[in-house]
Amino acid sequence: MIMTIMGNGDGIIRPFISENYWKYGTTHWIEWDMMKNGYRFLLSGPSGSGKTTLAQGILSKIARHVPESEIYVLDYKNIDFAYLEGAKRYFKHDSSTDGFLEFYDIFETRLSHNATYPWLILYIDEYPSWLLSLPSKEQKELMSKMARLLNLSRAKQIHICVSCQKPLADLFSSGSRESFSHKVLLQAPSKETVTMLMPNYKDVIETCPTGVGYMTVNDTTLTKVRVPFPQNVDAMHRDLRNAVNR
Numbered sequence: 038m039i040m041t042i043m044g045n046g047d048g049i050i051r052p053f054i055s056e057n058y059w060k061y062g063t064t065h066w067i068e069w070d071m072m073k074n075g076y077r078f079l080l081s082g083p084s085g086s087g088k089t090t091l092a093q094g095i096l097s098k099i100a101r102h103v104p105e106s107e108i109y110v111l112d113y114k115n116i117d118f119a120y121l122e123g124a125k126r127y128f129k130h131d132s133s134t135d136g137f138l139e140f141y142d143i144f145e146t147r148l149s150h151n152a153t154y155p156w157l158i159l160y161i162d163e164y165p166s167w168l169l170s171l172p173s174k175e176q177k178e179l180m181s182k183m184a185r186l187l188n189l190s191r192a193k194q195i196h197i198c199v200s201c202q203k204p205l206a207d208l209f210s211s212g213s214r215e216s217f218s219h220k221v222l223l224q225a226p227s228k229e230t231v232t233m234l235m236p237n238y239k240d241v242i243e244t245c246p247t248g249v250g251y252m253t254v255n256d257t258t259l260t261k262v263r264v265p266f267p268q269n270v271d272a273m274h275r276d277l278r279n280a281v282n283r
């Protein structure tokens with residue numbers, strides 16, 4: 038059985054374990070210090086591969102371990118986050134654009150000041166569904182804002198996390214897909230997706246079960262990872278809701 042560690046405000050989260058250790062019976066958690074730098078996560082994989090589950094794990098751990106963190110959840114599909122209904126920074130379906138613009142304004146304000154701020158996190162579930170639902174002029178405007186966010190938010194206490202079945206380059210203007218520091222591919226990625234995100238490793242990446250896949254950090258150090266299914270879903274929802282409504 039895998040035990041999770043209680044929150045203590047130290048900024049350290051453990052989102053998943055190393056599959057290579059797990060295979061040999063050892064639980065080795067991958068650790069990230071969420072108060073060190075802005076992370077840019079791209080979570081990819083086919084429908085049902087575990088992207089939203091992983092995202093909820095990452096976000097609820099940030100909520101618990103990063104004091105005062107404020108999380109925006111944009112849920113265009115309006116399926117998996119019903120428990121956030123009514124929370125201040127939860128934006129579903131067509132209101133996703135309002136949430137994005139509100140977040141973007143805070144980012145621009147931070148950009149023009151030198152100060153220390155609470156950690157701010159933007160999560161966009163199924164990014165293409167939201168973007169492609171909009172007229173093309175608006176898509177272009179939002180994509181250029183997204184590119185600016187990805188390029189310039191790192192030193193402004195901002196983390197960005199995007200989930201996306203197929204992270205086509207066209208969805209990220211000015212080559213900004215390359216700004217993602219942490220790329221995760223879950224389950225059975227198509228050759229096409231592997232070539233998009235992890236071209237250097239296309240010969241070693243294999244089909245995996247739900248919740249298992251690969252991660253690269255700054256396009257190097259390929260690690261095979263396993264997302265343990267959350268033991269206490271209610272507590273996870275409660276932690277995330279706190280930071281969405283803080």
Ligand SMILES: Nc1ncnc2c1ncn2[C@@H]1O[C@H](COP(=O)(O)OP(=O)(O)O)[C@@H](O)[C@H]1O
Pocket residue numbers: 082083084085086087088089090091117247248249263264265266
């Ligand atoms: N890490 C995991 N371990 C076991 N089952 C998982 C895991 N992640 C997801 N699942 C199962 O797979 C289903 C789909 O997961 P979900 O996170 O919604 O995938 P996606 O967002 O990629 O469509 C979930 O309902 C859950 O039951």
Ligand SMILES: [Mg+2]
Pocket residue numbers: 088089090117162
């Ligand atoms: Mg999902």
